Amino acid sequence: MMRLWSRLSYQIGIIIFLGFLCIIGFIFLQSYSESRKLLPQDAERDARLEASLIAEAVANGVRYGLSYQIWEQMNAILQRDRASETVSIEAYAIVDNRGALLAHSDPERYSLMMPYPHGDPGVVWLDAARFEITQPVRHPVTRQVVGYAVLTCQVGELTERLEMIQQKMLLPLIVALLLAIALAIGASYRVSRPLRYLAALSKQVGSGTVDAGSFRDKPEEIRHLAYSIQWADERIVNRGREIEKLAMVVQQSEEIVIVTDENGVIRYVNPSFERITGYSSEEAIGKTPGMLVRSETYSADYYQHMWSILKSGRPWRDTFRNIRKNGEEFLVSQSISPIFDQNGQISAYAAVQRDITQMRQMEDKLLHMDRVESLGVLAGGIAHDFNNLLTAILGNASLALMHLEERSSAREHLEQIELASYSAADLCRQMLAYSGKGKFVVKTHDLSQLVRDMSKLVDVSVARNISMQYRLADTPPLIDADVAQIQQVVLNLLTNASEAIGEEGGTITLATGRARLSQVDLLECICDADREPGDYAYLEVSDTGCGMDEQTQKKIFDPFFTTKFTGRGLGMSAMLGIVNGHYGALRIISEKGKGTTIRVLFPEAVGARIEQKQESASPARRPSCAGTVLLVDDEEHLRHIASAMLNRLGFEEILMAEDGRQAIDIFRKRHGEIKLVLLDVTMPVMGGEACFAGLREIDATVPVLFSSGYNEQEAIGRVAARERSGFLQKPYTTEQLAEKIAEVMREVAA
């Protein structure tokens, strides 16, 4: 029944049926009620009529006291017919005018001529179905009352009457009921059929295929409903797409997304959570994040405060150090937001976490690199100034030596000054190397060959108790590099390895090769942040020495850090400078007591060819130094010493300028006489680079020899059209000056 009632069509059918039934029932009840109301009146009327007839019939009998005749008469009357359809005479009593009984329907109980009390003429109801009527019996002629007929009448049973009414109404009732059923079924069908269509249509909701066009000729409500379903389908499909997009965003997000219920129990985690933490979704759901990934970084008070903030409806953002399933720590930047339901109550929490472990490592690295860079700039500046000073010292010393006799006692002192100056210059070179600005001559080299060429040097660099092993790649690992600096790197590494092994002896392995570095590989390396993944050639030095702890590894590139008693602490930092200067990277694998492996990686030179080493077939010829030279330098003492050297070399006239502008002015006036320009690079007002351009505008053929405390690359790397020009690294001696002048002159002559 409930199942039937649950269907609208049945409901409508039943309602119509019941409605019709109610109407029929109302009519029926009205009729019944009317009949019930009229029944007593009809009965009384019929009974009165019957009583009057009886009174007339027995009048003579009463008059003459003919009891038997009355009784016989009454029997005949009662047997012949009843008063009416509704009334029957149940009992009678005929009395004379003295109240004596003349006849009774129950003669055994009521004896004749016994006093028989009766009421006044009229009707008295004894109960719902019986009444007593007292009818005077009158003389046929005089109309005097000679007696009374007392009739007890039984009204036909109400149910009988109703049955009679029901019988009368049965046919119309059946017809009406059939009509009601037909109407109900019709209405039900009328409702259910479109509803079935609508149900079929609604099953397609969400597929995007709902078409309400076929409902065009349907009733308005059904049509509207169909179009509503179509509209809902479109909206659901659109919403579905949006939700799908959002779900994809969450699913594919690199960030961890966690959704918990209001108690902090995980209800959803995205794949990033699984990937980063190592916990599967099934493992995570039902637990709290604290049970899975919480470290002991923060105290209980911290989390208590965090939850109080969250429960107040505010978000919480902070960095957390969490623990993966495998026990590793990882760092996340986390934002936890309460999710509110429609009533404004917190129903869930959503946490978005970003794994910042690598980023933080990168930041730390960059911070370190910045520090190293800063020191590099400082070191470079110092080296530049030192070189200028050393140029003066070395120049003056060499000039002084030229002027001194061979046996002069001062010569030894001057030679010591020269040696000390060279040592100082060497130190400056290392400082420049550390700063990554010490790259001088970049050419393509086979790294393996480069190592082979150093074998002798290597052998003398390591202690005798150390066994050297080479694993050099057969396929040439080509790099663009300054040979001297690479050699410095090799020697530096070998020295450190040798010292790490110490007196106990061990093995040093020197290997070369090629490797393809990914971004991840680069993260494990020490290098500038702008290194690109790709093919690298490497040089690797492994020792079986004492190894380094983590603390030491972090500091070995800091300038002036050393573990050696005699070291200056610039070896590794200078090496890092060289590596960075070559756009390379370093990787250290070391453990205390288990040796160290340092791999130096340089970008592989692609499509380059190895320049053949030019043999200096003949010693440098002294150039023909005569004429006028334009000497440009902002340092007065350098102008002075350089002027002396140039004079010494044979130049008659030395024109001097303090800066580029002054030099151009002089050159414009006398460029026809000037055979050479010795040009400092770093100057106030106008630097060497701009000055060079100005000189070339005036005379494109004049030889120019740059000079700088910085290296060539740093000093004039950006200068275009450098034909008929050379570079002289400060400090320099007269000989070195002469050689460079000769080179430039040769080039001009060529």
Next chain:
Amino acid sequence: MKICGAAILMVALLFTIEASAAASAAGQAQRMVLSGVVPGQGGDTPVLERFVRWLAEASDYPLEVAHVDSYQALSETLRTRPASLAWTCGQPFVEDRADGQRLVAVPLYKGKPTYHSLVITRRGRSEKSLKDFKNKVVAYSDPRSNSGLLAPKYVLHRQGIAMELYFRLLLHTGRHENSIVAVLNGLADVANVDEYVWDEYLKRYPSAAEKLVVLERNGPYPFTPIVAGSMVPEPAIRAIRQALLTMHRDVRGAGILRQLGLDGFVEKPDTFYRPIAEMLETLR
């Protein structure tokens, strides 16, 4: 006049016989007046029809049946139509002799021209005789019935009881069988009926014997006679009497007699009804 048996309804047969046989043969039929001669003879008893028809044929005196509802009416008919015949009761015959009525014949019941008056009541009652029914309802057939009223009145009179005052109601029922019905239905407590009617009633309704009981049997009294009105010619009377007296020898007549429960007819002098006249005299 002869008083008929207690249980038999009063039947009066009035023969009106024309003065001459020719005249009667050529004229209209006279009446044979009846008033409850035989039980159930309310006018629809074929045996009486057959009896009258047989008698008319046998006596050559044209007759037709005329039912009346009382002996008074019967007497009135014979007065107004003196050529008629009647089957009447002893008391009316005795009382109406002054009108010129002549006794034709007397029926034989159980071989005798007499019958009894019976006192009946319902079985199980405590009363033993009529006088025990003081202040009760007593049914009787006709005020001029010998067995219904005169005989019990006389019996009680002899016991010093005035019947009219002794009972609460003397219920006039019109016929003896009505009196039986009145007792059966409780309408009357006791009734005085003709013995002949009682016997005939029980033949027809045997179950009544289980409900009713005869308390007293008074009599014998002269049976209900067939009389002729004052204008019935003597020859006709003789012819009729002759027919009745020989009726039991006639095939049809004998059959009718069996149906009537009678044995035949005898001729009796008027004095045969003297006992009734004496009772009337006594009570007067």
